[in-house]
Amino acid sequence: MEASTIQSLxxxxxxxxxxRCRISEDLCRLSVVLKRIPDYDPPLxxxxxxxxxxxxxxxxxxxxxxxxxxxxxxxxxGVLSITTTSTCDCEIFHYHLNLKETVAxxxxxxxxxxxxxxxxFSGTEVSLSTCESVxxxxxxxxxxxxxxxxxxxxxxxxxxxxxxxxxxxxxxENLLLSNEGILLTLPMSNVERLTSGxxxxxxxxxxxxxxxxxxxxxxxxxxxxxxxxxxxxxSTRSTGQVVEAVIIISRLPEPSSPSCFRACSARTEVLxxxxxxxxxxxxxxxxxxxxxxxxxxxxxxxxxxLDGNDCAMLEWENLPPHTHIDIVIxxxxxxxxxxxxxxxxxxxxxxxxxxxxxxxxxxLSAHAIKICSYAPDLARTITGLxxxxxDTEFQKECCSLLGMQPHVIGVEKKVEDxxxxxxxxxxxxxxxxGQRHRESAPLLFDGEYIHEPEFQDEYxxxxxxxxxxx
Amino acid sequence: MxxxxxxxxxxxxxxxxxxxxxxxxxxxCRGRSPSISLDRYRNYCTDPSGKxxxxxxxxxxxxxxxxxxxxxxxxxxxxxxxxxxxQQLLQESKHGSxxxxxxxxxxxxxxxxxxxxxxxxxCILLKCSRHNLNxxxxxxxxxxxxxxFFEERRKFDCIKSPCTVHQVPVHVEEVTGIMxxxxxxxxxxxxxxxxxxxxxxxxxxxxCIIITGKGYPDVSTRRFLRLLTENLCLPVYCLVDCDxxxxxxxxxxxxxxxxxxYDAKFMRVTEMRWVGVFPSDSKxxxxxxxxxxxxxxxxKRKAEGLLRRCYLQQKPxxxxxxxMMLQGGVKFEIEALSVSSxxxxxxxxxxxxxxxxxxx
Numbered sequence: 001m002e003a004s005t006i007q008s009l010x011x012x013x014x015x016x017x018x019x020r021c022r023i024s025e026d027l028c029r030l031s032v033v034l035k036r037i038p039d040y041d042p043p044l045x046x047x048x049x050x051x052x053x054x055x056x057x058x059x060x061x062x063x064x065x066x067x068x069x070x071x072x073x074x075x076x077x078g079v080l081s082i083t084t085t086s087t088c089d090c091e092i093f094h095y096h097l098n099l100k101e102t103v104a105x106x107x108x109x110x111x112x113x114x115x116x117x118x119x120x121f122s123g124t125e126v127s128l129s130t131c132e133s134v135x136x137x138x139x140x141x142x143x144x145x146x147x148x149x150x151x152x153x154x155x156x157x158x159x160x161x162x163x164x165x166x167x168x169x170x171x172x173e174n175l176l177l178s179n180e181g182i183l184l185t186l187p188m189s190n191v192e193r194l195t196s197g198x199x200x201x202x203x204x205x206x207x208x209x210x211x212x213x214x215x216x217x218x219x220x221x222x223x224x225x226x227x228x229x230x231x232x233x234x235s236t237r238s239t240g241q242v243v244e245a246v247i248i249i250s251r252l253p254e255p256s257s258p259s260c261f262r263a264c265s266a267r268t269e270v271l272x273x274x275x276x277x278x279x280x281x282x283x284x285x286x287x288x289x290x291x292x293x294x295x296x297x298x299x300x301x302x303x304x305x306l307d308g309n310d311c312a313m314l315e316w317e318n319l320p321p322h323t324h325i326d327i328v329i330x331x332x333x334x335x336x337x338x339x340x341x342x343x344x345x346x347x348x349x350x351x352x353x354x355x356x357x358x359x360x361x362x363x364l365s366a367h368a369i370k371i372c373s374y375a376p377d378l379a380r381t382i383t384g385l386x387x388x389x390x391d392t393e394f395q396k397e398c399c400s401l402l403g404m405q406p407h408v409i410g411v412e413k414k415v416e417d418x419x420x421x422x423x424x425x426x427x428x429x430x431x432x433x434g435q436r437h438r439e440s441a442p443l444l445f446d447g448e449y450i451h452e453p454e455f456q457d458e459y460x461x462x463x464x465x466x467x468x469x470x
Numbered sequence: 471m472x473x474x475x476x477x478x479x480x481x482x483x484x485x486x487x488x489x490x491x492x493x494x495x496x497x498x499c500r501g502r503s504p505s506i507s508l509d510r511y512r513n514y515c516t517d518p519s520g521k522x523x524x525x526x527x528x529x530x531x532x533x534x535x536x537x538x539x540x541x542x543x544x545x546x547x548x549x550x551x552x553x554x555x556x557q558q559l560l561q562e563s564k565h566g567s568x569x570x571x572x573x574x575x576x577x578x579x580x581x582x583x584x585x586x587x588x589x590x591x592x593c594i595l596l597k598c599s600r601h602n603l604n605x606x607x608x609x610x611x612x613x614x615x616x617x618x619f620f621e622e623r624r625k626f627d628c629i630k631s632p633c634t635v636h637q638v639p640v641h642v643e644e645v646t647g648i649m650x651x652x653x654x655x656x657x658x659x660x661x662x663x664x665x666x667x668x669x670x671x672x673x674x675x676x677x678c679i680i681i682t683g684k685g686y687p688d689v690s691t692r693r694f695l696r697l698l699t700e701n702l703c704l705p706v707y708c709l710v711d712c713d714x715x716x717x718x719x720x721x722x723x724x725x726x727x728x729x730x731x732y733d734a735k736f737m738r739v740t741e742m743r744w745v746g747v748f749p750s751d752s753k754x755x756x757x758x759x760x761x762x763x764x765x766x767x768x769x770k771r772k773a774e775g776l777l778r779r780c781y782l783q784q785k786p787x788x789x790x791x792x793x794m795m796l797q798g799g800v801k802f803e804i805e806a807l808s809v810s811s812x813x814x815x816x817x818x819x820x821x822x823x824x825x826x827x828x829x830x
Contacts, residue, residue: 381551381554423498426498
């Protein structure tokens with residue numbers, strides 16, 4: 001496990017805490033506290049990661065490596081102070097883990113333990129000190145925790161506290177406090193939590209706000225939400241793999257403030273999690289994403305690029321104005337060798353299909369949109385055939401078929417609208433069904449061409465006659 | 471005249487249109503994707519085994535228009551627009567031309583052929599002929615000779631002046647009282663030849679009726695010719711250019727066109743005899759070299775296509791002549807026969823062919 005920067009090291013330590021909390025059967029808390037010591041030059045920051053999850057057997061720290069770059073070398077002494085105890089332990093264990101030590105046996109130093117005096121509790125605290133900019137550290141950790149909140153990890157509350165000491169004493173600033181993992185008391189599946197988490201994430205503009213942005217979203221109804229879960233089957237080599245995907249399409253009236261601009265960008269940052277940890281997207285999963293036939297959902301994927309943090313950014317062409325797409329993918333357990341390509345592809349497709357199913361007119365294929373463009377014309381002509389007929393009985397029959405009151409039949413626009421709606425509904429249904437069959441079953445006859453090759457002779461000859469045959 | 475049965479009357483067609491609209495609406499209201507089934511017709515194929523059923527006049531499969539393909543939806547859009555116009559024509563007992571229909575939505579229809587196909591589709595759908603829809607053509611065909619008939623109440627008395635040229639009537643189904651003392655009917659491909667025969671007073675010296683469709687014949691000309699042959703039981707001869715297009719026009723009169731194959735049985739004249747001009751005529755009448763043009767690649771492709779048509783098995787001699795044309799590699803026009811004398815066609819060629827039974 002390579003931690004190239006202090007930021008990455010912090011992310012790893014947070015992930016370890018989350019895992020320990022998940023294993024615990026009790027309610028847990030994860031606190032990340034940054035304490036600034038201004039008396040040092042440069043000022044020192046002590047960061048502690050404490051959780052009330054199960055005690056650590058130090059296994060997870062075994063592969064942790066020291067951040068390796070010139071800045072980190074200067075700013076970090078490489079030592080992690082670890083304090084941990086399990087419920088069944090009688091004492092609290094203290095260690096020093098020197099990440100800069102190259103000899104494995106000398107890395108870990110066990111310090112004197114503290115007796116628990118019969119108390120039953122578990123927990124771990126890891127702390128380190130660094131001279132790096134506190135603001136940058138806060139920004140990085142906040143962003144990471146905001147992503148973790150999307151998972152709504154069951155029974156885990158998360159807080160981020162900054163303690164600033166100055167001449168007048170010390171002050172606490174609670175930057176982030178989330179207990180939604182605890183508040184969601186109803187039994188919910190992971191994907192339901194993920195869905196709820198992504199909804200909050202979107203409504204709070206990437207969890208930047210404490211509450212949903214009231215100027216953009218009056219209610220959750222502005223969101224179109226679809227989710228999909230795919231599990232590896234027993235026939236495949238490794239079983240038990242799960243991929244969950246949630247897609248949210250949000251459409252806003254108009255961005256009201258600069259902080260809301262993200263909400264209507266044509267770019268989508270794919271939020272990717274493996275084993276309950278936000279991480280960069282591996283190539284196989286990215287391949288799974290890009291191999292989807294987005295056009296069959298009316299989406300035109302222009303580019304997919306990895307940004308500096310290996311996050312996949314999808315850029316859409318022709319997205320309607322003020323529309324944004326959010327995608328989150330969660331794969332677990334962690335896969336060392338095989339990727340999640342096919343499961344990611346399938347889960348995303350299930351999510352897209354569920355969106356299509358739930359929201360009328362959403363994600364129609366480019367093909368269906370084209371066909372829909374004929375609906376008003378078809379409806380107008382059918383209305384014409386009904387209303388211009390001189391058979392009033394026929395008109396009454398049509399009126400009752402359409403479920404309209406007899407006096408409405410004279411209102412051309414109403415009849416037209418009613419028929420248009422029915423045609424569009426059928427095209428949408430066809431599109432849903434066609435998704436599966438389109439590639440495999442071409443229609444028996446192709447009606448696209450008026451000059452069919454087999455009749456070419458004939459039409460060539462009779463073209464002249466056709467035009468002149470007035 | 472043989473024709474569609476009584477269910478092609480305007481009131482019956484209007485009912486069929488209402489039924490069609492009604493069934494479309496039922497599908498839409500029940501959330502079923504409508505599928506419009508159109509019988510497919512063809513009057514020939516290229517099956518060399520001779521085991522085809524092209525001559526049966528039955529439909530050869532079906533074409534299903536649905537909302538699943540854009541091409542189908544466009545075709546349905548056009549079909550419905552034309553059907554609406556047809557419903558209005560029938561309700562108001564008015565007639566409209568194909569061109570009139572085209573100009574009602576030119577940007578949607580984009581070309582006349584699109585309207586033509588929609589009209590054909592509607593004829594197939596309603597099991598009727600084009601004229602039943604009150605869709606007419608101005609008619610470009612010409613007629614002269616020993617013939618008299620009425621169109622509605624108008625009398626066409628060609629007998630008084632057999633060399634006067636008349637337009638072929640547009641409302642062929644309104645033609646009554648056909649009377650003739652002609653011995654045969656001569657169909658000529660080209661207006662120029664028709665005019666030459668008129669100028670030469672051919673009909674004064676020969677008891678015949680002459681018709682031209684000015685190239686590929688329109689529906690009125692073919693229906694009128696069919697009406698005459700049914701009523702008068704006269705032999706019909708056809709004179710076309712010695713090139714693949716002339717031959718194709720000959721087959722159109724004789725077997726109908728693929729485009730309107732669904733209605734071919736009401737328009738074709740299978741007993742037609744080909745009187746000329748044959749490839750062998752160039753030697754027989756010593757046509758000079760400059761009158762003979764080499765067949766182009768396009769001509770050859772067309773001729774080869776014609777040779778593959780199954781219906782030519784009924785006319786082995788026609789096939790033979792066409793093969794000779796391909797082998798000889800040259801073509802020539804009817805007018806080439808006038809090289810020695812301007813009235814050679816009227817004075818010698820046609821009379822000798824008919825009297826000598828040199829037709830096939």
